[in-house]
Amino acid sequence: MPKKPHNFEASMEELDSIVEQMESDQLPLEELISHYERGAKLLKECESALSVAKKRLETIKKGDTKGADASNQRSANSTPSSSDDDEIRLF
Incomplete structure (x- = not known):
């Protein structure tokens, strides 16, 4: 069995590889059962x-919201900043 990532x-990446191997029908x-077990463990790790x-x-x-409260009170009439959004944006 491969090393734990x-x-x-x-x-x-390992999960992708396992899925590809299992889908190959070869x-x-x-081995299918072994791959399935490893895939289930990897899925739990990823989740x-x-x-x-x-x-x-x-x-x-x-934390950002608490820090932004004081500055938002000072500039209540200014345009909303990105910290006012309810969503987390990663990109």
Whole structure:
């Protein structure tokens, strides 16, 4: 069985590779089951990493909102800033 990846991207790459191998219809049943088990573990790891990332982003957003409150009170009549958005934007 392959080594456990150290990060989200490596886990996703390995999961992609496993899916491709399984879809090729060239693996014996035992290998398919083994690949499925590994894929399920990788999926859990990825979901966990995404959950942690989401919580971190929510914490950052809450922190930014608190810091932005004082500056928003001073400039109440100015145009809204990007920190006023309810959505988290990564790009």
